[in-house]
Amino acid sequence: MAPAHKTLLTGLATFVGGTLLWLFGLDEEIVIFVPSKIGLFLMVLGAVETLYGAYRVMRDHRDPA
DSSP states (O other): OOHHHHHHHHHHHHHHHHHHHHHHSSSOOOSSOOHHHHHHHHHHHHHHHHHHHHHHHHHHHHOOO
């Protein structure tokens, strides 16, 4: 699998994991961290990584050399 596709899939997985933490961690609070806040951070990080992966995939398709 191409590195650009790996970046895209990793970003999607991070986004989905962050969404699950955000949705199901709203009522929980652990001593050190709050899962919903970490989920929100992972959602943003996953979205940025997904966009970067999509950019790399499109760039690789435009430049065949």
